[in-house]
Amino acid sequence: MAEKPNNKTNPFEVENIRELVRIMSKHGLSELDLQDGEKKIRLKKEAQSLPVLTSSIAQLPAPVAVQQAIAAPVAAPVASTAPPAASKNLIEIKSPTPGTFYSQEKPGSPPYVTVGAKVSPKTVVCQIEAMKIFNEIPADCTGVIVEILIENKQPVEYGQVLFRVDPNG
Numbered sequence: 794m795a796e797k798p799n800n801k802t803n804p805f806e807v808e809n810i811r812e813l814v815r816i817m818s819k820h821g822l823s824e825l826d827l828q829d830g831e832k833k834i835r836l837k838k839e840a841q842s843l844p845v846l847t848s849s850i851a852q853l854p855a856p857v858a859v860q861q862a863i864a865a866p867v868a869a870p871v872a873s874t875a876p877p878a879a880s881k882n883l884i885e886i887k888s889p890t891p892g893t894f895y896s897q898e899k900p901g902s903p904p905y906v907t908v909g910a911k912v913s914p915k916t917v918v919c920q921i922e923a924m925k926i927f928n929e930i931p932a933d934c935t936g937v938i939v940e941i942l943i944e945n946k947q948p949v950e951y952g953q954v955l956f957r958v959d960p961n962g
Contacts, residue, residue, distance in 0.1 A: 892923035937962030
């Protein structure tokens with residue numbers, strides 16, 4: 794029984810990582826974490842549907858820094874060209890959970906909100922699907938949507954900015 798964990802399989806070998814990526818794709822997984830003692834590996838699919846590999850010692854805070862560095866480029870291509878001074882007064886609507894972003898209730902229906910839409914605290918702005926559970930996300934603020942930072946059916950992380958709202962609009 795002791796042989797199997799010690800020498801038979803090593804989840805950190807390249808071939809095993811490739812197999813894990815294949816399994817992620819086959820089953821629609823966006824993230825996978827494995828730990829073997831102090832070794833830790835995290836496979837994560839980004840918006841381009843490419844897996845990203847991060848590895849670190851479990852006790853170090855590096856995985857959080859790596860996650861933030863990886864998450865930042867996702868929003869960059871869709872970022873606004875608004876001057877920095879104007880964006881300081883904007884309210885950000887962030888994802889309350891990791892999952893898949895849906896801009897509409899079902900395929901073929903109109904989006905919940907578009908740029909220029911007026912929102913109130915109870916206005917549903919999107920859905921986030923996590924483990925087959927669809928959660929409606931309210932604006933929790935009053936104003937006008939000035940930016941939509943995520944495209945429909947894209948993965949999102951906890952705390953990722955989804956919308957920017959002008960409270961004066």
